Amino acid sequence: MSEHEQRTPVQLNTVSADDPRLQPAARRPELVEKVIAVTFLAGIALICGFGACYWVNAAPWTLGATFGGGLTLMGVGLIAWGKYLMPRGPFVEERHTLANSEDDRNAFAAAIVERGGGVIKRRKFLGGLLGAGMGIFGVVAAFPLIRSLGPLPKGTLFHTDWVKGTYLVDITGRRVHSDDLAIGSIVTVYPEGLENTDNGQAVDQTVLIRLSNEDFVTQKGRETWGPQGYLAYSKLCTHLGCPVGLYEQELQLLVCPCHQSMFNVTNGCIPQFGPAPRPLPQLPLQIDAAGYLQSQADFNQPVGPGFWERS
Amino acid sequence: MSQIVNTKRAQREQSGPYGKIGQALNELDDRMGVAKGGRTFLDKIFPDHWSFMLGEIALYSFVVLLATGIFLTLYYVPSQDLTTYTGSYLPLYGQKVTEAFASTVNLSFAVRAGLLMRQMHHWACDIFVGAIVVHMGRVFFTGAFRKPRETNWVIGTTLLILAIVNGFLGYSLPDDLVSGTGIRIAYSIILSIPLVGSYVAFFLFGGNFPGTSIIPRFYILHVLIIPLIILGLVGAHMGLLVRQKHTQFPGKGKTENNVVGSPMFPVFMAKTTGFMFVVAGATALLGAFAQINPIWQFGPYTASRISYAVQPDWYMGFLDGALRIFPSWSFHSFGYTIPLEVTIPAVIFPGILFNLVMAWPTIERKFTKDNEMHNLLDRPSNRPKRTSAGVAVAVLCAMLFIASSTDVIANFFHISLNSVLWAMRVLCILLPILAYPVTYKICREMQGFAGAGKRKTTNVVTRTTEGEYLATPAPAYVDDMVHEHEHEAVPVPRYVVEDVDDDVATEGGVRRAPR
Numbered sequence: 001m002s003e004h005e006q007r008t009p010v011q012l013n014t015v016s017a018d019d020p021r022l023q024p025a026a027r028r029p030e031l032v033e034k035v036i037a038v039t040f041l042a043g044i045a046l047i048c049g050f051g052a053c054y055w056v057n058a059a060p061w062t063l064g065a066t067f068g069g070g071l072t073l074m075g076v077g078l079i080a081w082g083k084y085l086m087p088r089g090p091f092v093e094e095r096h097t098l099a100n101s102e103d104d105r106n107a108f109a110a111a112i113v114e115r116g117g118g119v120i121k122r123r124k125f126l127g128g129l130l131g132a133g134m135g136i137f138g139v140v141a142a143f144p145l146i147r148s149l150g151p152l153p154k155g156t157l158f159h160t161d162w163v164k165g166t167y168l169v170d171i172t173g174r175r176v177h178s179d180d181l182a183i184g185s186i187v188t189v190y191p192e193g194l195e196n197t198d199n200g201q202a203v204d205q206t207v208l209i210r211l212s213n214e215d216f217v218t219q220k221g222r223e224t225w226g227p228q229g230y231l232a233y234s235k236l237c238t239h240l241g242c243p244v245g246l247y248e249q250e251l252q253l254l255v256c257p258c259h260q261s262m263f264n265v266t267n268g269c270i271p272q273f274g275p276a277p278r279p280l281p282q283l284p285l286q287i288d289a290a291g292y293l294q295s296q297a298d299f300n301q302p303v304g305p306g307f308w309e310r311s
Numbered sequence: 312m313s314q315i316v317n318t319k320r321a322q323r324e325q326s327g328p329y330g331k332i333g334q335a336l337n338e339l340d341d342r343m344g345v346a347k348g349g350r351t352f353l354d355k356i357f358p359d360h361w362s363f364m365l366g367e368i369a370l371y372s373f374v375v376l377l378a379t380g381i382f383l384t385l386y387y388v389p390s391q392d393l394t395t396y397t398g399s400y401l402p403l404y405g406q407k408v409t410e411a412f413a414s415t416v417n418l419s420f421a422v423r424a425g426l427l428m429r430q431m432h433h434w435a436c437d438i439f440v441g442a443i444v445v446h447m448g449r450v451f452f453t454g455a456f457r458k459p460r461e462t463n464w465v466i467g468t469t470l471l472i473l474a475i476v477n478g479f480l481g482y483s484l485p486d487d488l489v490s491g492t493g494i495r496i497a498y499s500i501i502l503s504i505p506l507v508g509s510y511v512a513f514f515l516f517g518g519n520f521p522g523t524s525i526i527p528r529f530y531i532l533h534v535l536i537i538p539l540i541i542l543g544l545v546g547a548h549m550g551l552l553v554r555q556k557h558t559q560f561p562g563k564g565k566t567e568n569n570v571v572g573s574p575m576f577p578v579f580m581a582k583t584t585g586f587m588f589v590v591a592g593a594t595a596l597l598g599a600f601a602q603i604n605p606i607w608q609f610g611p612y613t614a615s616r617i618s619y620a621v622q623p624d625w626y627m628g629f630l631d632g633a634l635r636i637f638p639s640w641s642f643h644s645f646g647y648t649i650p651l652e653v654t655i656p657a658v659i660f661p662g663i664l665f666n667l668v669m670a671w672p673t674i675e676r677k678f679t680k681d682n683e684m685h686n687l688l689d690r691p692s693n694r695p696k697r698t699s700a701g702v703a704v705a706v707l708c709a710m711l712f713i714a715s716s717t718d719v720i721a722n723f724f725h726i727s728l729n730s731v732l733w734a735m736r737v738l739c740i741l742l743p744i745l746a747y748p749v750t751y752k753i754c755r756e757m758q759g760f761a762g763a764g765k766r767k768t769t770n771v772v773t774r775t776t777e778g779e780y781l782a783t784p785a786p787a788y789v790d791d792m793v794h795e796h797e798h799e800a801v802p803v804p805r806y807v808v809e810d811v812d813d814d815v816a817t818e819g820g821v822r823r824a825p826r
Binding site for chain 2: 008012062067068069072075077078086087090091097150157240241245246259271275307310311
């Protein structure tokens with residue numbers, strides 16, 4: 001160890017072949033060589049093992065173990081070779097300033113300023129036209145590049161497919177009857193016919209909860225919205241649009257598993273906890289003559305997360 | 312008249328002192344003039360300090376990403392068209408799933424070594440981003456970003472952002488339940504941008520969420536466009552590194568005008584190639600023994616389904632945490648909405664954070680008025696303000712990361728979600744503010760002690776032939792022989808001098824406690 005104290009950096013290209021700094025770093029190079037050889041051999045064996053495992057289609061973990069083990073051993077051997085059996089140095093390299101001489105700099109700047117500036121100054125009108133042309137090209141070219149990517153949002157984000165008289169169906173397409181749900185039950189419903197469509201799944205998804213046997217009023221002005229204790233809320237969290245998939249029956253909370261917003265089912269799903277800023281929109285319900293559940297109209301406000309145009 | 316060479320010996324003589332290789336190099340030099348530059352390249356000196364290896368981990372995990380990624384593209388189908396799964400994983404048999412999901416499950420179970428490659432790819436990505444962050448910490452805390460290396464700092468930060476973005480795009484591709492929820496959240500975040508949010512979201516997704524374009528679009532971004540930019544920037548990053556040469560810690564024989572270490576060929580080449588094998592090997596071992604992203608257990612994405620404990624990959628954790636703990640402040644006025652509860656934590660906060668990181672070299676120079684070239688590194692304790700600022704930001708990100716699992720913490724420790732949320736809100740503000748003065752104090756104390764940061768040396772006990780025991784101190788460790796913390800070797804920052812008491816300050820502005 002103490003010999004390291006004398007280690008002086010040396011210029012790589014001036015070292016003579018018998019300089020001690022060109023000697024390997026290991027004190028017993030023969031031993032190190034043997035150890036490295038064994039490491040390499042073990043690595044080769046594992047890599048061959050990988051080939052064999054692949055050939056017989058062995059379990060995936062055996063493939064990884066042989067492949068990874070073989071590579072690691074070969075790598076460790078190679079590092080040891082570099083560390084112990086190669087010239088130990090340390091070597092030194094001079095650093096030269098990156099900056100060029102004053103003359104070179106001036107010549108470079110002059111080339112740009114004088115040549116370029118002179119040309120442009122003399123032909124200001126042409127330069128302006130060229131700039132305008134490029135600018136217009138940039139704007140025009142952006143249209144097919146960006147505008148073609150998708151349709152304009154227009155009113156899409158404001159409406160769902162729920163309209164007056166839409167039947168509520170479950171994921172299999174079966175209409176929900178007013179006798180179907182026991183008190184405290186919950187089911188995800190979709191507008192009839194749209195239960196397997198992207199829009200039905202992503203936008204129209206609604207949770208249907210039965211709270212009691214009597215009509216349930218969540219807020220003033222929603223007297224007819226909860227017939228026979230059935231309440232329907234948009235399943236899209238008003239924070240980031242995750243499905244509000246957890247129902248805490250004792251506390252009557254709908255919980256979003258993404259960021260833990262909680263909505264109180266009994267008072268119109270006003271957010272009670274977490275980052276969601278708005279209540280879940282409620283879907284006004286009615287029950288038809290045969291006892292099947294229908295929507296009275298669309299949600300009372302846009303569903304899902306906030307966006308600029310939303311008032 | 313050229314001589315006709317017809318004996319082997321004559322051929323050997325004519326080929327010069329370096330034989331056939333020399334001759335081949337001559338041919339190459341005739342055409343491309345590579346001799347001088349090639350020699351300089353082989354002689355390039357790499358510092359021997361271990362911390363210079365962190366960037367190599369990033370580079371080699373990127374190599375693993377490219378290799379395994381190419382394998383995956385051969386089997387993955389970037390399509391949201393529905394198909395009936397009929398593969399070997401029975402719980403999914405007969406289900407309607409997207410081509411993307413079905414092909415990912417198939418390449419995991421039906422393609423030989425497919426599962427290994429997929430798990431290696433995922434692990435390599437987590438390692439890639441992690442190595443970039445740690446490498447960045449080394450560059451930051453040692454001041455390696457100072458003039459002339461500010462450009463490389465900006466390139467490096469851009470690489471970090473691209474790595475995070477491409478990681479997100481990549482884990483979204485299987486179209487499983489967890490990643491699909493991630494895309495849904497990303498869509499809502501884009502939607503939250505004031506003025507243009509809904510347009511950007513509709514153009515990116517080709518319509519309202521989910522549409523049918525997002526998987527193919529993510530695919531081409533993930534496998535071509537972003538990797539190409541990363542590759543180009545990695546080239547620029549390393550080109551600048553060679554041009555400007557490495558930084559180094561101060562020490563014996565090390566000055567601002569040289570680089571001390573091992574030459575490119577053969578020493579560094581052997582070590583770094585070996586290290587590449589080790590990184591790839593370690594990734595393969597992780598792929599073999601540590602399951603990652605078992606999408607067949609999550610199931611295919613359905614917009615109205617969700618699973619419990621939805622956490623993204625680790626590098627998205629700080630954003631998820633910020634979204635969880637930010638209060639529900641939505642702005643409604645004048646007929647418009649700004650969803651501040653999303654815009655601030657998910658758009659404005661990362662925007663400020665990454666811009667601050669990119670601008671750090673400029674900001675620091677404003678304060679220190681230091682416009683010198685720096686090739687010798689700082690010991691972090693000698694730059695207490697920079698170190699404290701860095702630690703404060705790191706603590707903030709770490710706390711936000713922890714905040715991304717509030718639900719898991721609440722369940723695990725059986726405490727209320729409300730307490731966890733409020734604790735995280737308080738800690739995310741309090742701890743970074745506390746971290747600054749604490750780090751500052753520790754740095755200043757470390758400056759005062761000459762031996763701070765050094766390992767204690769052992770005593771070697773020997774027995775003489777007479778039976779007498781002798782304890783002699785062992786020589787110091789080689790690394791500790793290098794006096795990299797000695798303030799003489801480090802250019803003294805001007806801002807430290809001002810706030811040091813006159814009676815304990817030396818002219819260098821560094822306190823020395825008597826020992």
